[in-house]
Amino acid sequence: MKTAFIAYRHTGEDPAVLEPMLTGVRQSLAAMGIEAYCTFFVEEELQNKSMNARQIMEHAFETIESRDLLFVVQAGNLKSEGMLMEVGRFFGRKPIIVATNQSEGTYLPSMADYTYSWQTPEELIAGVRPAVERLSK
Secondary structure (H helix, E strand, O other): OOEEEEEEOOOOOOHHHHHHHHHHHHHHHHHOOOEEEOHHHHHHHHHHOOOOHHHHHHHHHHHHHOOOEEEEEEOOOOOOHHHHHHHHHHOOOOOEEEEEOOOOOOOHHHHOOEEEEOOOHHHHHHOHHHHHHHHHO
C-alpha cells in the first residue's frame, strides 16, 4: 500500500479535537511510506471554492478512486452520511481499517477488513502501524 484516504465524521465535530488525531494518523501512515489524503487538511480550499456537500463528496470519491487503503477514524457513535458513503465506495474493492472509539449503535466496524478500538488519541495513533501491517500480511 502506497496511498490512503482518511475518513472521519465532519459535521458536529470540534476541529480542535480532530486536528491532532488526524495529523497523528497521517504522520503515522507517512512514517510507513504511505501518502495519506484527508479532506480535513484542504477544508479551507474547498470552502474557498464554495463547494456544496455534493461537490465535496464528488471530490472525495475522485480522490478515493486513486487510493489503496481507506482508514476510518470513528471518534463517536453518531452517524456520518459522508463517512458511510466513503466506506461504501471502498467496500469489497480495497482494504478498509476502522479505528473506533465507540462503535455502539453502528455497524461501520463490521464493514472493515480490520478494526481496532482506542480510548485516547495516543492509542488511536499507536494503533495505525499494527493495523496496516496486519492488512499487509
